[in-house]
Amino acid sequence: MTDQPAFYDDLAGCLAEAWRRLEEGAAHQSGFHAPALATIGRDGAPRLRTVVLRGVDRASRTLRVHCDARSDKAAEIAADPRVALHVYDAAAKIQVRIEGRASLHGQDALARAAWAASRPLSRVCYGTVPGPGTPLPAGGAYALPEDAAAGEAGFAEFRVVVLTAARLDFLYLARQGHRRALFRWDGEAPAATWLAP
Numbered sequence: 001m002t003d004q005p006a007f008y009d010d011l012a013g014c015l016a017e018a019w020r021r022l023e024e025g026a027a028h029q030s031g032f033h034a035p036a037l038a039t040i041g042r043d044g045a046p047r048l049r050t051v052v053l054r055g056v057d058r059a060s061r062t063l064r065v066h067c068d069a070r071s072d073k074a075a076e077i078a079a080d081p082r083v084a085l086h087v088y089d090a091a092a093k094i095q096v097r098i099e100g101r102a103s104l105h106g107q108d109a110l111a112r113a114a115w116a117a118s119r120p121l122s123r124v125c126y127g128t129v130p131g132p133g134t135p136l137p138a139g140g141a142y143a144l145p146e147d148a149a150a151g152e153a154g155f156a157e158f159r160v161v162v163l164t165a166a167r168l169d170f171l172y173l174a175r176q177g178h179r180r181a182l183f184r185w186d187g188e189a190p191a192a193t194w195l196a197p
């Protein structure tokens with residue numbers, strides 16, 4: 001059959017393709033740039049929101065996103081580190097779902113490095129007053145730091161979320177037959193298997 005990608009019948013290739021797409025999403029705007037991150041709400045119900053992928057390291061199976069310490073997601077991760085991440089790139093016809101645990105970093109070396117590498121425009125968000133999720137009397141009844149210097153104060157609220165993947169579910173949609181593969185690192189040894197799509 002023609003037009004099959006190299007990873008089509010190659011389990012290790014599917015995993016490599018998933019990480020390659022995630023790395024690409026962290027590096028620049030692509031179909032993998034803004035996945036959905038799921039946490040467990042304080043009431044046990046799932047909570048979901050879009051986040052920007054800021055960094056990916058396939059060797060440690062970690063993905064990095066940034067958030068505000070005052071946000072619901074930060075509180076939810078602090079209370080229960082189990083998270084999931086979902087992304088679907090319609091152009092690539094690839095869905096990746098990751099389950100794992102997240103850790104929150106603030107005021108440490110990791111947070112300082114991520115803050116230093118982020119653009120002033122992104123830093124300003126962490127100086128929002130009142131904090132994210134606070135009810136407002138009107139849509140515009142909140143303030144952002146006036147300038148970049150004032151924006152530096154936002155570092156106090158800046159948090160890096162590091163998600164370590166325990167499972168990765170890869171799905172490729174193809175006319176000639178979909179391909180789905182599951183990769184696990186939550187057992188004694190890494191495991192990989194094809195799944196019925």
Ligand SMILES: Cc1cc2nc3c(=O)[nH]c(=O)nc-3n(C[C@H](O)[C@H](O)[C@H](O)COP(=O)(O)O)c2cc1C
Nearest residue numbers: 034049050051052065066067068071072073074133
């Ligand atoms: C394209 C896009 C990218 C976003 N990126 C982030 C992000 O990287 N970090 C973040 O905390 N919120 C981001 N948001 C906002 C979240 O989706 C969410 O609305 C907000 O963080 C509040 O979520 P929470 O109350 O569950 O914590 C983004 C929203 C959109 C639409």
